[in-house]
Amino acid sequence: MPLGLRSKLIFAFIIVIGIMVGFYSAFSAYMEFRATRLEANGRTHLALSKVDRDNSALKVSTQQFASVILNNQPAMQAFGRKDRRAVGEALSNLIKESNFPGFVSLVDDNSHVFYTTETPSHFDYPAESEAINWVLVNHQPYSGASDFSATKVLTMSSIFPVIDNSKNMKGVLVVSHPLNSEYLVGEVTKFSIEEPDPVQKVDLMVFSVSTNKISACTPGLGGANGGPFVHDLSQRGLPAIPKNMFGMIPNGISRLLIPVPSGDADHVFESGGRWWHQEAFVGITQKDAKAPPKTYGILFVSTPVPDVTGKIVTILIVACGFGGLALVIGFFFGHRISTSVNEPLRFLIERTEDIADKKRVIPPLEGLSGEWLELGELIDTAVNTMRSSTQNLKLSLSRQKEELEERNKLVDQSTTKIESLNRQITVQSRQLSEVQKQINQANRQAVVVQHKLDAVMQCSTEGFLILDGYGNVLSANPVFLNWVGCTEGEVAGRLCFDLVKKPGEPRTRLMFGQAFARSTDPNSVLNRFHPEGIVYHGKEDKYVEVHANLQPICGEDNTTQGYIMVLRDKSVRTENAQLRQEIVVMLQDAIRSRLAEGESRWASLMSMSSSMHPNMNQAVADLHGVYQQLLAIVDSYLMMYGGFVPPPVIPKEPIVMPSLVKDCLEEVAQMARDRQLALDYRTVASLPSINGNRDAVRGILIEVLHRLISVTAPG
Numbered sequence: 001m002p003l004g005l006r007s008k009l010i011f012a013f014i015i016v017i018g019i020m021v022g023f024y025s026a027f028s029a030y031m032e033f034r035a036t037r038l039e040a041n042g043r044t045h046l047a048l049s050k051v052d053r054d055n056s057a058l059k060v061s062t063q064q065f066a067s068v069i070l071n072n073q074p075a076m077q078a079f080g081r082k083d084r085r086a087v088g089e090a091l092s093n094l095i096k097e098s099n100f101p102g103f104v105s106l107v108d109d110n111s112h113v114f115y116t117t118e119t120p121s122h123f124d125y126p127a128e129s130e131a132i133n134w135v136l137v138n139h140q141p142y143s144g145a146s147d148f149s150a151t152k153v154l155t156m157s158s159i160f161p162v163i164d165n166s167k168n169m170k171g172v173l174v175v176s177h178p179l180n181s182e183y184l185v186g187e188v189t190k191f192s193i194e195e196p197d198p199v200q201k202v203d204l205m206v207f208s209v210s211t212n213k214i215s216a217c218t219p220g221l222g223g224a225n226g227g228p229f230v231h232d233l234s235q236r237g238l239p240a241i242p243k244n245m246f247g248m249i250p251n252g253i254s255r256l257l258i259p260v261p262s263g264d265a266d267h268v269f270e271s272g273g274r275w276w277h278q279e280a281f282v283g284i285t286q287k288d289a290k291a292p293p294k295t296y297g298i299l300f301v302s303t304p305v306p307d308v309t310g311k312i313v314t315i316l317i318v319a320c321g322f323g324g325l326a327l328v329i330g331f332f333f334g335h336r337i338s339t340s341v342n343e344p345l346r347f348l349i350e351r352t353e354d355i356a357d358k359k360r361v362i363p364p365l366e367g368l369s370g371e372w373l374e375l376g377e378l379i380d381t382a383v384n385t386m387r388s389s390t391q392n393l394k395l396s397l398s399r400q401k402e403e404l405e406e407r408n409k410l411v412d413q414s415t416t417k418i419e420s421l422n423r424q425i426t427v428q429s430r431q432l433s434e435v436q437k438q439i440n441q442a443n444r445q446a447v448v449v450q451h452k453l454d455a456v457m458q459c460s461t462e463g464f465l466i467l468d469g470y471g472n473v474l475s476a477n478p479v480f481l482n483w484v485g486c487t488e489g490e491v492a493g494r495l496c497f498d499l500v501k502k503p504g505e506p507r508t509r510l511m512f513g514q515a516f517a518r519s520t521d522p523n524s525v526l527n528r529f530h531p532e533g534i535v536y537h538g539k540e541d542k543y544v545e546v547h548a549n550l551q552p553i554c555g556e557d558n559t560t561q562g563y564i565m566v567l568r569d570k571s572v573r574t575e576n577a578q579l580r581q582e583i584v585v586m587l588q589d590a591i592r593s594r595l596a597e598g599e600s601r602w603a604s605l606m607s608m609s610s611s612m613h614p615n616m617n618q619a620v621a622d623l624h625g626v627y628q629q630l631l632a633i634v635d636s637y638l639m640m641y642g643g644f645v646p647p648p649v650i651p652k653e654p655i656v657m658p659s660l661v662k663d664c665l666e667e668v669a670q671m672a673r674d675r676q677l678a679l680d681y682r683t684v685a686s687l688p689s690i691n692g693n694r695d696a697v698r699g700i701l702i703e704v705l706h707r708l709i710s711v712t713a714p715g
Contacts, residue, residue, distance in 0.1 A: 013330030021323040029312045036305050037258045040275035041268055044301040045261075047202045048277055050191055051299065055156055058177045059143045062158035065100050066175040070160060079106055079114070079171070080164060084123070087115045098508055099498075102177035105149070106162070107132055109171050113150075118176075122150045127174075130294050134284050135159045135172050145281035145296045146176065152210050154179045154281065154297040179206050179297075181216040188218050189516060190493065205230070205300040212237035221302060227272025241278070241298075242269040270305065277301040344368050348376055364395075463535070463546065463567035469560055471496050471525040472516050480567060483544045485537045496525075496565060500533040500548060507536040507543070525563060526550070535567065545570040591634055655690050655697060664701045668709060676714040 069075055072094060078086035091104050095117065105116035107127045115123060129148030135141065139161045146157040155176035162170045177183075184204040191199040203220035207213070214234050221230055232240040245258065245268060260268060268277050278301075283294040351363050368376050373396065463480035465473055473491050481488060484499060491499060493516045501507065521527070529550050536543045546567040553562045665679050672679045690697075 010331060010334050013327060013334065017323050017326050017330065021319040025312070025315050025319045028315045034258055037270070037275065038260070040303050040305045041258075041260050041264060041277070043199060043202060043303050044268070044275060044277035045264060046197060047191055047199045047204075047303075048279055048299075048301045050194070050199065051187060051204070051301070052279075054187060054190075058156040059158065062102065062156065062175040062177055063141075063143055065094075065098060065104075066158045066160050066173055068098065069094060069104065069173060069175070070162070076162070079162065082114070084115050088117075091115070091117055100175075102155070102175065103149075105174040105176065107172045107174060109136065109169050111136060114171065116149070118149055118151065125150055130283050131157070131159055132172055132174070135161055136169065139163070139169065142284060145283065146174070147208060147210050147296045148174070149176070152208060152215075154206055154208050154215050179216060179299075181218065184216055184218050186516065188220075201303050203302045205302065207233065207298045207300065209238070209295050209297055215297070226302075227274055229271035229274070229276070242271060245269050273304060273307055274302045275305045348379065351376070352379055461572070462569075465496055465500075465565040465567070467496055467525070467563040467565060468516075469522075469525075469562055470516075470518050471528070471563070473499070474562070480535070483535045483537065483567075485539045490538075497528055500535055500546070500565070500567065502530050503532055503534060503545075505534070507534075522560070526552075533567075653691065653694055655692055655694050657689065660694070660698060661701065664698060664705060667702060668705045671706070671709055675709055675712070677709060677712055 069091070072090060075087060075090035075094070078090055087106060094100075095104065103116060103118040105118065105127075106114045108114045111127050111132060113123055113125055113127050127148045129146060131142045131144070131146050132148055141161065142157075142159045144157070145154065146159070147154050148157075149155070155178050157174055157176040160173045160175075162173050164170050184206065188202060188204060191202060203218045203226075205217040205221050205226075206215050208215040214230070217226070217230075219225070229240070245260075264277070267279065268275065270276070279299045280295045281297045281299065282292075283296060347363070347368065458477060460477065461479060463483060464477040465480060466475040468474055473494050473496055476488055476491055481491070484491065495517050498508075529548070531548055533546055533548050534543050535546055546569055549566040549568075551564045551566070552560045553564060555561045661681060665681065669679060
């Protein structure tokens with residue numbers, strides 16, 4: 001190669017491609033690692049905040065149940081006289097009545113367990129607990145973590161002093177809710193469906209410091225699922241917990257790599273392909289104590305994170321593939337560039353040597369172009385005649401013209417294709433715009449329907465419960481929450497039949513129960529449904545009798561996704577029925593009867609129309625029409641609210657009795673002649689005229705005459 005251009009170009013391509021591939025691979029791997037760890041930390045932080053919220057609720061529930069036990073005379077009196085059997089019976093009745101899921105313990109003033117409902121039952125063992133000793137000494141209640149039981153299970157407990165009427169310390173009452181696997185599974189399930197901010201793909205684990213073992217965990221961390229950290233923690237205990245976020249890397253550098261919040265940096269770490277967030281359960285913090293409070297256990301919140309090793313390998317393979325392809329393309333272009341320079345240069349050198357040797361046959365310049373052709377032409381001009389130079393120039397121009405025409409044809413074809421493609425893109429854009437408008441319209445309609453449904457539930461005078469497929473409460477409207485005296489958060493997750501009791505079923509003092517209960521029977525809600533029920537107030541001694549309706553909610557595959565329960569207050573319906581009856585009686589007796597009585601007077605008034613002024617006659621007729629419309633309106637209301645058609649108003653008119661009797665005798669004369677009877681009557685001059693229905697009176701007289709003729713003997 002005359003200039004060595006190929007090797008220089010290849011070396012430059014290798015350096016540039018290597019730098020770009022290396023930086024791209026490192027940046028992609030770091031961004032993937034950073035994004036997955038930040039997402040995992042946010043998920044575990046949110047789950048931990050929800051656990052703290054539910055633990056606070058557990059404290060409140062244990063405090064309330066402890067107050068119920070302290071106010072129970074049979075239990076406290078039995079504890080005062082050291083009657084273990086009576087204490088057990090009283091506590092069992094209270095636990096069954098309130099459905100409390102934990103256990104209760106009574107400790108005497110010597111810090112020995114007198115009685116406990118924990119399984120297995122064991123009594124008279126010393127309660128080695130800093131919290132119990134503190135309550136015995138200070139006579140003040142305590143609520144928080146504890147592990148005083150014989151099984152050393154970690155619990156959320158409320159400890160109250162038991163003081164008799166003489167202000168003597170008899171012992172302490174301990175109400176505990178165990179933080180076992182069932183509770184952790186319920187928490188994880190609740191987090192996954194709770195709105196807003198549901199938390200998916202998280203697991204919980206509780207480590208007991210006193211036993212130095214894992215006391216409870218969700219199925220996602222059981223067995224080999226938890227990875228090497230869970231196995232190491234179960235074998236070594238507390239020393240297995242990492243001190244830094246990423247093992248040997250100091251936390252200062254780790255915070256630069258993964259910018260987690262300052263409050264989380266000392267409580268998070270990664271181990272075994274999972275992100276871990278820990279929180280300690282500590283005991284009593286005394287102001288005058290120099291030692292830190294006792295740690296009873298540690299709660300771990302874990303979520304899986306992807307292994308970046310596979311991602312790095314994938315990035316390297318892709319980067320190497322593209323780098324290799326770029327390198328091959330670089331080799332190709334390097335070869336073409338070096339060839340485009342070396343071949344014309346070699347051709348000109350050899351042609352110049354031929355001209356210098358004065359050969360007769362000189363190679364033409366047809367294979368050259370651009371500056372190389374100009375250089376060849378300058379050489380030819382310097383050594384050849386003007387004719388040969390001109391001829392070569394003409395040949396070159398003709399070839400360039402043909403090439404230009406071909407290129408123009410290709411440009412025209414490309415322009416036509418581009419215009420056709422632009423038209424297709426325009427049509428598709430219009431279609432996409434129409435589809436987007438339809439989607440937006442459908443979304444607006446769905447939002448309007450949702451708002452209308454929420455408004456109906458909020459404004460309705462009936463109680464509404466939105467249930468899942470197992471009968472657990474997902475949502476309730478303000479009317480039902482007012483009946484039970486609770487907030488929506490307090491009734492969420494409870495079984496609907498714990499809130500709506502059957503008639504005659506006793507009420508429970510507290511609304512304890514398992515949240516989000518499940519049943520293997522798909523028809524359990526329909527089987528337990530009762531059309532009438534009682535809703536007890538949770539805080540006051542009152543209740544509401546209701547009529548219940550249950551409507552299933554079916555999905556696209558006709559499976560029951562949930563239910564809507566509508567509850568109607570019986571007392572409101574009774575008041576409505578009574579009010580309706582009062583309206584009917586008022587319309588019938590106080591209004592319509594008065595209007596019907598005035599109808600007979602209208603007949604006499606209308607008979608005087610010939611003697612009245614024409615204007616007065618028209619006014620009376622119009623007033624009579626208004627009167628009849630008013631009577632028709634009253635009859636319509638009676639048909640709507642009374643359920644019956646009122647009898648029509650019979651018009652009354654003056655009746656001349658002698659004339660009426662005469663007409664009746666003439667009508668029955670033929671019948672009398674057939675019976676060989678003679679009819680005769682004497683007119684009474686003082687017989688008065690009456691107002692009434694002429695047809696009705698005439699029908700009565702005809703019936704009486706027929707009866708007389710039929711019972712009289714012939715002749």
